[in-house]
Amino acid sequence: MQKQSRRNFIRTSSFGLGAAIIPGTLNSCLNLSKKITHIVSLSFDDGFEKSSIKTTEIFEKYKLSACINVIASAHENLFELPNQYHACPVGDFDLWNELQARGHEIMPHSLKHTNLREAPLEEAKELVEKCLDIFDNKLDSFDRSTAIFNFPYNQSSPEIEEWILQEVMAFRTGGPEINSLPYEGMARLTCTSYGPENIDAHLESRIQNLLALPEGWLIYNTHGLDDEGWGPVSSAYLDELLARMSELDHVAVLPVGQALMQTHPNR
Secondary structure (H helix, E strand, O other), X not given: OOHHHHHHHHHHOOOXXXXXXXXXXXXXXXXXXXXXXXXXXXXXXXXEHHHHHXXXXXXHHOOOOOEEEEOOOOOOOOOOOOOHHHOOOEOOHHHHHHHHHOOOEEEEOOOOXXXXXXOOHHXXXXXXXXXXXXXXXXXXXXXXXXXXXXXXHHOOOHHHHHHHOOOOOEEEEEOOOEEOOOOOOOOEEEEEOOOOOOOHHHHHHXXXXXXXXXXXXXXXXXXXXXXXXXXXXXXXXXXXXXXXXXXXXXXXXXXXXXXXXXXXXXX
């Protein structure tokens, strides 16, 4: 599909909601008060084109923002695939700017999906800086001070974690999937993921674990839909899950950055 045709497809295939969604307004009336006791953040990594388009369509069906984390150089011709799970076509910054303009969250997920825990510290810093430089130049209105860096493989080290907070507001890494509700100064966010097979049952078990608690914030690292990527979620299950969560007054489905920004109203 040619780029112009793809962009026309994006504009016309989103259940008629795309034109009605203004950046920054999805969930804008939400304040994290005693009423909201549980937050669900599905954090989609890698930026597969087909999956990202379909994911945002499903979220828009329920007037929600999707959370998509992209590899800054994955769309380039010379990009080297880190493994077979990244072989699916990815989006480019034309797509990311379009989805962001529709109200979805686009965040950095490394320069080329290197495991930064295993890299020497100076090399890891350079890779992060180059990733953020691309976002500065290519993602409209990108602001490092409100960005969430999503570590590849959910792998980080104390040294890179300490340094990266000089560059971004917060980061996502591996650890307990249920975080406390957002609070001012919160910067280290932990998540879980599952794969390489379909994650529907695993994700549902984590949702039920969250809802059994008095309160909490589930950050679950998802990837592609249906047949794309490592540990894909089925589009049918995602649709059903969002429908179910939208009916619960005490649950908010939010992108990671948008949830965190509830505690930073002046940023």
